Amino acid sequence: MKKLSPILRSLLIPFSLLYGLIVSIRNLLFDFNILSITEFKIPIISVGNITVGGTGKTPHIEYLINLLKDDYKLATLSRGYKRKSKGFLLADEKSTTNQLGDEPMQIKRKFPEILVSVDRKRVNGVKSLLKSENGNNLDAVLLDDAFQHRSIKAGLSVLLIDYNRPITRDYIMPYGRLRESAHEKDRANIIIVSKSPENMTPIERRIIVKELNLLPYQSLYFTCLNYGNLEPVFEEDAIAISEDWANDNSSILLVTGIANPKPLRKYLENFSDTVEELKFPDHYAFVQKDLDLIQQKYDQLEGENKIIITTEKDATRFFDMQISQDSIRKHLFYIPLRIKFLNDDKSMFDNQILNYVRKNKRTSNLHNIKTDSI
Structure with missing residues (x-):
């Protein structure tokens, strides 16, 4: 795609300011509980990003599946981008890419033993999963590309940031590539800098840590991509x-x-x-x-x-x-594309995920903070 000239690109600034204002107001409505948020008594892990474009969400979801699938009954829930179907759909052996979307279909083919579902409305999607035939045995739900879907409260929110496109140096779309302001990263429990160079130096890592300015409750990890x-x-x-x-x-x-x-x-x-x-x-x-x-x-x-x-x-x-x-x-x-954690990040990340799921393992049916969904 041909890049716009600086002059033409500068014309996008007013649109970015307007879009940023709308998104900020929406987030404030959630922050002050004016827009309702639904919580479930089951471990829910959200994986998403702030940047438009690929940050490696699917390989990270697959990593989580491999980490948890042997000990827990899992389900994934995504929007099913560009699928031809509507509403909630639970994948089976006859499902097609047109019905599910390419990324959910990839997961279903690779992990036929887990529940793979799609629904644009994430609250309805989780409710439908729990009411499904195998829903009573479900131990955890992985939400794909759900950082902006605040009508559902994830127990653990994982935010992916592309090493090559730092959010601290980017702008709100359409002038930049951010879906929302970079400071919204503060909602994440875990931040992963994806697509990092495998030979990253300690000083490069310290620079990123300083730029992100993490809050005390946030964990930071670095991953790179490996081809199989x-x-x-x-x-x-x-x-x-x-x-x-x-x-x-x-x-x-x-x-x-x-x-x-x-x-x-x-x-x-x-x-x-x-x-x-x-x-x-x-x-x-x-x-x-x-x-x-x-x-x-x-x-x-x-x-x-x-x-x-x-x-x-x-x-x-x-x-x-x-x-x-x-x-x-x-x-x-x-x-195939796989992720690899750098340095000692793998054991620390694995323990954080496993501890969360183990301590919050489902003990009863769904519980709502508010029953209204957005």
């Missing part, structure tokens, strides 16, 4: 590929529909001199003409070892498609 091994999108048709595939000097066609594909491209350029790219908008719904374009670009790649690589989120959309192109079905792979 290639996985076939269509396992039954895929060509055999070794873990050492990069040494085959493969030509790569990168196909993405995410907010920021630059890190993935940079990663792949470590393994191949030929990385062609097809970029689509975030959460893009692929159609047949896109498959034809992918086929065309794949045929134009040089060399004998050719491969198509996409993200795990994009792969969920390809799973549901009727793809007749044999070469796409054979050569389409995705790279």
Whole structure:
């Protein structure tokens, strides 16, 4: 996307001021209990951000699932961005990306044993989960992208901040990328600086700590992103590929529909001199003409070892498609994305999450501070 000139961008300042005022008034209404907040007698962990665009919410949700799933009955609840369905929906083995949205579908495919649900109204979503067939056994709910959804009170709020886009140096949208003022970070119990460099120096860490100016009740952690091994999108048709595939000097066609594909491209350029790219908008719904374009670009790649690589989120959309192109079905792979905590942060974060869930494990049915929902 082409950047606006400083003059044109400055014209957005009045809109940012107006938007910031509206958001601030809304937050004050919640702060003074004029807008109602609903609380539940079940551990609820919210994972969200202030910045527009990807901060790595889904990999962090998946980390929490892996941490808790062996000992607790879990559910996730998200809006289901760009799904074609409405209202509350609980995923099952027949669910599709169109019904759930790509990120909930990714979680359901990876963790079929947990409850995955979507609802734009989060209070109604939790109530519906607890009333569902397996709701009586539910131990904890993970709310995805819910930092701004203040009508529901999370027992533990996790705020993600992109290392490359510090909120302390950003502005309210549309002039900047912030959904609300940076000082609203004070609502979070845990702040995670995501996408950090793995080799971060102590002085870099101290600078961030100073800029964020944490409150006594807040914990700060740092994570980086790690790419996993290639996985076939269509396992039954895929060509055999070794873990050492990069040494085959493969030509790569990168196909993405995410907010920021630059890190993935940079990663792949470590393994191949030929990385062609097809970029689509975030959460893009692929159609047949896109498959034809992918086929065309794949045929134009040089060399004998050719491969198509996409993200795990994009792969969920390809799973549901009727793809007749044999070469796409054979050569389409995705790279899983995982998070890694820096230094000693992992054990401290794990203990904080586990202690919260253990101490607040559900003991009775839902309890409302106020029954009105927003």
